[in-house]
Amino acid sequence: MTDHNRVKQMIDIMASNGWRITEQRRTLADIFAKSEGYLSPKDVYEQMTVEYPGVSFDTVYRNLRLLSEMGALEQFYFMDGGLKFKGSCLDHHHHHLICVNCEKTLTFDYCPMEHSLGLPSSFKIVNHRFEVYGVCEECQAEQSSPS
Numbered sequence: 409m410t411d412h413n414r415v416k417q418m419i420d421i422m423a424s425n426g427w428r429i430t431e432q433r434r435t436l437a438d439i440f441a442k443s444e445g446y447l448s449p450k451d452v453y454e455q456m457t458v459e460y461p462g463v464s465f466d467t468v469y470r471n472l473r474l475l476s477e478m479g480a481l482e483q484f485y486f487m488d489g490g491l492k493f494k495g496s497c498l499d500h501h502h503h504h505l506i507c508v509n510c511e512k513t514l515t516f517d518y519c520p521m522e523h524s525l526g527l528p529s530s531f532k533i534v535n536h537r538f539e540v541y542g543v544c545e546e547c548q549a550e551q552s553s554p555s
Contacts (some may be wrong), residue, residue: 445511452468480496487508489515506542509544512547521538
């Protein structure tokens with residue numbers, strides 16, 4: 409998908425959720441369209457302040473959280489405790505394998521929630537997350553090669 413299509417997709421999601429499409433929100437969509445990796449709220453804030461010096465961290469964070477709830481962004485909690493965001497990568501339910509070294513992400517369609525887990529029938533599940541953290545093939549090769 410091109411950067412332009414990613415921006416359009418995110419703006420369409422904002423509009424379908426009743427958001428006004430401001431220049432700041434276009435810039436936010438553009439930041440994620442151009443980013444290949446994960447961005448922390450601080451990363452996004454720093455990029456936003458280049459064009460909008462008066463923007464507050466709280467405003468940026470609130471927009472990130474809401475965009476995540478809308479499905480325009482996906483949020484990930486890394487093992488170091490850091491929260492990061494990435495543009496939504498697929499239009500269907502999926503999960504992720506994440507490299508703890510380089511943050512490379514692979515998607516997969518297997519979902520453990522599709523199997524009987526013995527959960528109480530009185531508990532209504534509204535959402536879930538499933539990420540597997542490990543070391544990708546490239547990082548394993550680098551770690552095992554002699555220096």
